[in-house]
Every structure is written in C-alpha cells, then in structure tokens.
Amino acid sequence: MANKLHELLAVEQDRKHKANQVVGEAINTFKKNDTLFDGMVKRYLALEEDSEQIPDESKEMGLTVQKKMGEVAESVVAGLDAQLSKEETNASGEARADLEVEGVKFGNFSATSLLALEGQITKIRDLYQALPTLDPSRKWNFDSQNGHYRSEDEVKFRSVKRPKVIVKYEATEKHPAQTELLYLDFQVGKYETVYFSGKVTPAQKDLMLKRLDQLLEAIKIARSKANTTEVKNIKLGNQIFDFINRDVFLSRPGSTLRAHSANAPHHFCQYSS
Numbered sequence: 001m002a003n004k005l006h007e008l009l010a011v012e013q014d015r016k017h018k019a020n021q022v023v024g025e026a027i028n029t030f031k032k033n034d035t036l037f038d039g040m041v042k043r044y045l046a047l048e049e050d051s052e053q054i055p056d057e058s059k060e061m062g063l064t065v066q067k068k069m070g071e072v073a074e075s076v077v078a079g080l081d082a083q084l085s086k087e088e089t090n091a092s093g094e095a096r097a098d099l100e101v102e103g104v105k106f107g108n109f110s111a112t113s114l115l116a117l118e119g120q121i122t123k124i125r126d127l128y129q130a131l132p133t134l135d136p137s138r139k140w141n142f143d144s145q146n147g148h149y150r151s152e153d154e155v156k157f158r159s160v161k162r163p164k165v166i167v168k169y170e171a172t173e174k175h176p177a178q179t180e181l182l183y184l185d186f187q188v189g190k191y192e193t194v195y196f197s198g199k200v201t202p203a204q205k206d207l208m209l210k211r212l213d214q215l216l217e218a219i220k221i222a223r224s225k226a227n228t229t230e231v232k233n234i235k236l237g238n239q240i241f242d243f244i245n246r247d248v249f250l251s252r253p254g255s256t257l258r259a260h261s262a263n264a265p266h267h268f269c270q271y272s273s
Contacts, residue, residue, distance in 0.1 A: 005089050012082040019079030023123060026072045027130040034132040036062040039196035044158070046189045054158075054189070064148050064198025065131055072127065080120050087113040097226035101211075101218045111226035118219045125212045132199045140197070151195040159185040 029036065039061030044054040091110030099106040099114070109117070134140050140149040161183040171177035 005086070008082060008086055008089070012079075012086055015075075015079040015082045017079075019075045020123070022072050022075040023127050026068060027127055029068065030065075030130040030132050034199070037065060037132055037198040040193060041196075042191055042193040044189055044191055048188050051188045061148065061196045061198055065200050066147065066198070069131075076120075076124065080117075083116050083120070084109070084113050087116050095226045095229040097222040099218060099222045101214050109222065109226075111223055114219055114223040114226060118216065118223065121212065121216055121219060125209065125216070128205070128208050128212060131205050131208075133202045133205055134197055134199045135195075136202065138195060140201070143196075148196055148198045151197075154193045154195075156191045156193070157187045158189040158191065159187050162186050 038059070040057075040059050042057040044056065046053060088110060091112060093110075095111040096108055097111075097114070098108050099117075134149060138151045138154075140151055142148075143150045164182055164184050166180045166182055167177055168180055169175070169178040
C-alpha cells in the first residue's frame, strides 16, 4: 500500500477497475459456466463372464468455488482497501462512527468511508448471490482431503433384450403346446457413478448472504450515527462569487463590492455614488 496520498491516488482507480472486472467475470462464470465446478467418474461392472465390456467415463472438476472466491478476493481487497484508505485520509475526523457486527469490531470510520464501503459490500453481495450450489437431488459428503464434495455411489443396471419362449399351454394328447416368443430384459451389468463438486451447499450460501445483509445493515446504522455530528456552517459561496464577479457584474444586495473598473464592459458597469 502507498505511504503518501498522491501515491495512493495514482493506483486507486486501477485497483477499483480491476476489482470490478474480476467480480463481473466471476459472476458470469458462476451463472453460465457452473459445470466447471462439477466432475464425475462412471465405472461399468459386468455381471456375466462373457458380457460386453464398456469403458469407464470421467469428467475432471476444473474449479472449486472456494478457489475462485480466493482469486476474486485478492483483487477486491486491494480495490476496497485503496478506496477506504483514500476516504480516511481525506476525512475531516468529525463525522465518524464505529462499525460492529455480532461482536466483531471492524473499526471507526468516517461517514464518507462508510458510504463507499456500503457500495462495495453491495457489489460483493451480488457476487455471493451468484454462487452455484450443490444439486439437492444427491446426497453429498465433504472430502476434506481433496477440498470438495463427493456424492454417494449411484448404481444403475444395464439391461439387454433377449428372446425367450414362454409356454402358455402345455401339450396334451389332442393339442400341441402353445408357446409365445417374447423379448425380455436381462441385467448384464451395472454402472457405478460418483459425482464430485466444488460448489457450496444452499445452507452455506444462505449463511454468507445473511452475514452480508447484517454487515450492510450495520454500515447503514454506523453511517447514520456518523451523520449526526454538528454541521460546520461554512459561508464561502458568496465570497467566491464576489471575487469572480467583481468589477464586471452588478453588485449583489448586501455585497461590499461595487463595479467601478474602467476596463469592465460598459453595459455591466455601475459606478457607486
């Protein structure tokens, strides 16, 4: 982080821009390329000695939500810290309030910093809102060794149709046997499939969104408290316009200045008596 304000100002916008780009790209990945976070292994086991052998299938899991969020956080933190550092450096020191959520103390900030923080946290909430979640139709267990979720084995049987003669009526002295040729399903093998996922559970997503909402509420409350400080009434505007308009425009009622310059346009001049 820069040590001087001019150094910080030189990099702040670039860091904020990069953070916004990274967040946008992550949201797009979560919404449109969520298959990157899923993988599977499908094996075939024959149930008959001379049955057809079918090769295994697999799909690599390319990414986990945790890893993606770690990459995003690096840029977001840099942009957020740069913006708040600027706001705190520029703050007057009067309009301030503590930010605290569920006993976690984040510090004492100016009203302008809290306003900037509210905007950034709102963007971060959009990011978490887009997090892909696990398929609820499967039962998942967290694989702590590999850092992702694993489903229980799913078994599906493979069947083939084979002809089989069914005797409908046995033969008698007077009538031959009545038979029918049917094609029946015979189980010849089974598929065992395990699914992998780097997504989060719906409960985890809801918990993180709840924390973000609590943080946003706390920021708004802190900003409201910070804005209760006494106003320093600065009367500078009239003086500025008097300085700019002197000797050119007609003087305002109550102004101590009068237009009396010989160089001023005649239709704007008014000599005082």
